Amino acid sequence: MTLRIGAHLSISGGLLNAIKSIKDKGGNCLQIFSSSPRTWSKSTISRNDITTFLDAKKTSGVDPIFFHALYLINLADPDQTGKKSVEALIHELSLAPQLDVLGSIVHTGSFKNDNKTLSCRDKKNYKTLLTNINSVLENTPGESLLILENAGNRKIGQTIDQLCEIIQDVNNPRIRVCLDTCHLHAAEYDLRSKQNYKRFLDEFDTKIGLDRLEVVHMNDSKDKLGDLRDRHENIGEGYVGVEVFTNFLNDPRTKMIPFIIETPGFDKQGPDKKNLDLLKGFVRE
Ligand SMILES: [Zn+2]
Incomplete structure (x- = not known):
């Protein structure tokens, strides 16, 4: 089976263009926004566009395809933002299977200034978070996955323990995890040494289960280890260390997971062929 390596690409030239573009860059899986990520506006896609997209997906072999949700989302917000986040995700997870x-x-999302301890269960708005996640799941098709991405900047999901708490408390097989190397x-x-990488995967497997690991974002970082900032850098140009990419791409437990830059x-100009080629170069036969 071939590895799945792809990119987040713009749909500004249309959905079809994103499929064509990932093929041109040498990728075989894809991540897209369903609408502009910085506004609450919802996408409307015609019957016709859906049919052409499905045809193109099939012919091209690009698979899987993921949505990346809006940047505005905060599922732990008790007010309007929380409500809008639920609505936006219901819309997107309903569109996904089509x-x-x-x-x-x-x-x-974020618990804002409620930062005294790292445990989610201690936060005032944790109940809101669980209610909102459940509301998204209850109102969307059973095959759509809600994939929580780990955070690097004091937001929800900064530690495996936080993701573990949410996953245990929601207790729904449709909740999955996206790990971002940055x-x-x-x-x-x-995760540069083999030993640390192994220990990390063991921890993930024990607390969350590797069957929940749906996708890995492969990004380098402009900042140093532990800086709590998430500014992405091109592969090999930042501080993450190419060993981390090599570990993910060659470990039997992770190498079949889709990798997205x-x-x-x-x-x-955004994720390019050169970054994908660099990743492919780390794959041992
Ligand atoms: Zn990411």
Whole structure:
């Protein structure tokens, strides 16, 4: 079976264009926004566009395809933002199966200044978070996945323990995890040595289960280990260390997971062929 390596690409030229573009860059899986990520506006896609997209997906072999949810989402917000977040995710997870998209990758949100301990269960708005997640799941098709991305910047999901708490308390098989190498690095997970990598995967498997690991974002970082910032850098140009990418791409427990880049691009035009080629170069036969 071939590895799945792809990129987050723009749909500004249309959904079809994103499929064509990932093929041109040499990728075979894809992440897209369903609408502009910085506004609450919802996408409307015609019957006709859905049919052409499904045809193109099938012919091209690009699979899987993920949505990345809006940046505005905060599922732990008790007010309007929380409500809008639920609505936006219901819309997106309902659209996903129509386009043969697996689900949405979400930055869960933030407990704002409630930062005394790292445990989610101690936070005032934790109940809100669980209610909102359940409401999204109850109102969307059973095959759509809600994929929580780990955070690197004091937001929800900064540690494996936080993700573990949410996953245990929601207790629904449709909740999955996206790990981002830049965010892991920001949260001080140093996965460069084989030994640390193995220990980390063991911890993930014990607490969450590797069957929940749906996708990995492969990004380098502009910042140092543990800096709690999530500024992405091109592969090999930042502080993450190419050993981390090599570990993910060659470990029998992770190498069949889809890998998606969200790098700035060597010509600053977004994820490019060069970044994908660099990753492919780390794959041992
Ligand atoms: Zn990411």
